[in-house]
Amino acid sequence: xxxxxxxxxxxxxxxxxxxxxxxxxxxxxxxxxxxxxxxxxxxxxxxxxxxxxxxxxxxxxxxxxxxxxxxxxxxxxxxxxxxxxxxxxxxxxxxxxxxxxxxxxxxxxxxxxxxxxxxxxxxxxxxxxxxxxxxxxxxxxxxxxxxxxxxxxxxxxxxxxxxxxxxxxxxxxxxxxxxxxxxxxxxxxxxxxxxxxxxxxxxxxxxxxxxxxxxxxxxxxxxxxxxxxxxxxxxxxxxxxxxxxxxxxxxxxxxxxxxxxxxxxxxxxxxxxxxxxxxxxxxxxxxxxxxxxxxxxxxxxxxxxxxxxxxxxxxxxxxxxxxxxxxxxxxxxxxxxxxxxxxxxxxxxxxxxxxxxxxxxxxxxxxxxxxxxxxxxxxxxxxxxxxxxxxxxxxxxxxxxxxxxxxxxxxxxxxxxxxxxxxxxxxxxxxxxxxxxxxxxxxxxxxxxxxxxxx
Amino acid sequence: xxxxxxxxxxxxxxxxxxxxxxxxxxxxxxxxxxxxxxxxxxxxxxxxxxxxxxxxxxxxxxxxxxxxxxxxxxxxxxxxxxxxxxxxxxxxxxxxxxxxxxxx
Numbered sequence: 215x216x217x218x219x220x221x222x223x224x225x226x227x228x229x230x231x232x233x234x235x236x237x238x239x240x241x242x243x244x245x246x247x248x249x250x251x252x253x254x255x256x257x258x259x260x261x262x263x264x265x266x267x268x269x270x271x272x273x274x275x276x277x278x279x280x281x282x283x284x285x286x287x288x289x290x291x292x293x294x295x296x297x298x299x300x301x302x303x304x305x306x307x308x309x310x311x312x313x314x315x316x317x318x319x320x321x322x323x324x325x326x327x328x329x330x331x332x333x334x335x336x337x338x339x340x341x342x343x344x345x346x347x348x349x350x351x352x353x354x355x356x357x358x359x360x361x362x363x364x365x366x367x368x369x370x371x372x373x374x375x376x377x378x379x380x381x382x383x384x385x386x387x388x389x390x391x392x393x394x395x396x397x398x399x400x401x402x403x404x405x406x407x408x409x410x411x412x413x414x415x416x417x418x419x420x421x422x423x424x425x426x427x428x429x430x431x432x433x434x435x436x437x438x439x440x441x442x443x444x445x446x447x448x449x450x451x452x453x454x455x456x457x458x459x460x461x462x463x464x465x466x467x468x469x470x471x472x473x474x475x476x477x478x479x480x481x482x483x484x485x486x487x488x489x490x491x492x493x494x495x496x497x498x499x500x501x502x503x504x505x506x507x508x509x510x511x512x513x514x515x516x517x518x519x520x521x522x523x524x525x526x527x528x529x530x531x532x533x534x535x536x537x538x539x540x541x542x543x544x545x546x547x548x549x550x551x552x553x554x555x556x557x558x559x560x561x562x563x564x565x566x567x568x569x570x571x572x573x574x575x576x577x578x579x580x581x582x583x584x585x586x587x588x589x590x591x592x593x594x595x596x597x598x599x600x601x602x603x604x605x606x607x608x609x610x611x612x613x614x615x616x617x618x619x620x621x622x623x624x625x626x627x628x629x630x631x632x633x634x635x636x637x638x639x640x641x642x643x644x645x646x647x648x649x650x651x652x653x654x655x656x657x658x659x660x661x662x663x664x665x666x667x668x669x
Numbered sequence: 670x671x672x673x674x675x676x677x678x679x680x681x682x683x684x685x686x687x688x689x690x691x692x693x694x695x696x697x698x699x700x701x702x703x704x705x706x707x708x709x710x711x712x713x714x715x716x717x718x719x720x721x722x723x724x725x726x727x728x729x730x731x732x733x734x735x736x737x738x739x740x741x742x743x744x745x746x747x748x749x750x751x752x753x754x755x756x757x758x759x760x761x762x763x764x765x766x767x768x769x770x771x772x773x
Binding site for chain 2: 350434436437476487490503504506541575579588590607608649652
């Protein structure tokens with residue numbers, strides 16, 4: 215058993231800094247690179263892509279990234295774990311193996327974790343007594359069945375552990391929890407078992423700290439952000455994990471950013487509910503048990519963590535079609551920028567009403583004034599306002615109303631208040647609103663499968 | 670004495686469906702006592718009037734001198750349904766840190 219492993223975060227979401235995983239494998243020593251690509255909305259986008267093309271449906275960045283990092287990973291024995299397989303881990307793995315072949319690698323084991331995609335099983339599950347009730351509203355999934363776009367179960371760390379036991383160099387999963395990606399190598403390397411809840415909670419919390427990339431190492435830091443050095447080459451966080459569950463959060467020394475009590479604490483409170491009950495498929499972690507010790511030199515120790523039994527359920531993330539939306543903006547300059555923007559909004563709304571269009575919501579925000587803090591925005595002396603961007607967004611189940619809204623923006627330039635600009639790129643087109651349906655399902659009816667694909 | 674929250678604390682906010690989470694972390698124990706005393710659920714609900722249309726829940730995390738708030742019915746439907754420019758509530762922690770507190 216190793217006495218320590220170093221797990222590096224490479225991506226916090228699909229669209230994150232492309233150089234980050236390359237830096238993680240080249241600028242210092244690590245044992246694992248973990249990359250989270252999936253947000254709730256991502257799964258539905260990927261499902262749509264797969265519907266059009268059976269070879270699509272995964273994070274397209276992965277093959278290109280592998281081309282750059284695989285030579286380093288093989289030489290330095292770095293394993294890669296990612297949930298970027300989306301709704302098509304197999305197609306993703308095939309592309310990665312093709313890249314490996316082109317690079318002249320002789321040997322590579324790529325494991326995929328599947329079974330999370332229950333989209334095609336919905337009818338069967340519902341008729342077998344699994345109503346997939348919405349966790350917020352209590353309504354059964356059957357009411358949106360015809361509008362469903364995707365349905366995926368969140369798996370935890372253990373299927374990845376199985377893949378590592380089979381000797382995988384790369385593990386590509388579908389919908390796996392972000393925290394499971396980081397926890398899995400700890401379970402595998404240190405021989406933790408499914409009942410070691412304190413240890414599982416420790417790895418889960420390390421995963422929570424790593425899952426949003428540089429948000430734990432100085433990015434988006436609301437404290438003394440001006441003093442963070444070298445944002446341009448910000449180092450993503452690395453979890454140095456020990457068999458007793460102790461974890462030291464750090465980063466590569468030559469890269470920018472900062473790992474401190476404050477930067478880690480900010481990530482700990484990010485997107486959590488009840489801190490005593492942080493529920494994952496692997497355990498329930500208690501965030502109020504965490505002890506944080508700033509050791510200096512960009513090292514923060516995280517220890518003394520307590521956890522409880524996992525629940526009997528997996529979380530399911532479904533997405534469904536829920537109408538159309540569109541947004542558009544125009545910019546008004548001094549003088550009276552805000553007054554003019556407000557007048558333009560009134561004119562626009564009058565025209566939409568006169569046309570008899572139907573909207574579930576029309577929302578207007580004045581960027582430069584209140585788009586972030588709404589009614590909390592403080593009054594401003596209008597003569598000091600240089601410019602205001604009016605942003606109007608609409609949502610409706612009626613496609614035609616949303617489409618017509620897009621045709622009513624540009625006319626405001628010649629038919630409304632003066633000193634206005636910023637309308638380019640043509641009429642905004644309606645986009646499909648993909649809504650999210652969270653549910654629970656018994657762990658007994660969904661079984662993860664691990665498949666090995668080799669060069 | 671009036672103090673601004675941003676002078677004694679920092680924080681981060683994000684989305685959980687249509688709810689926004691705001692974590693506020695005090696820089697020291699003195700600050701933690703202040704936020705624990707003054708940032709009640711009622712006070713937060715009133716402060717975010719016109720933004721938060723649901724229940725506010727608060728949890729204490731004394732281990733990191735933090736409070737976590739969940740503001741239900743706050744993000745205009747959340748996710749891709751929301752028409753808000755800040756659909757994920759990313760700037761709400763900053764909005765809260767702008768609060769002035771009158772301490773005794």
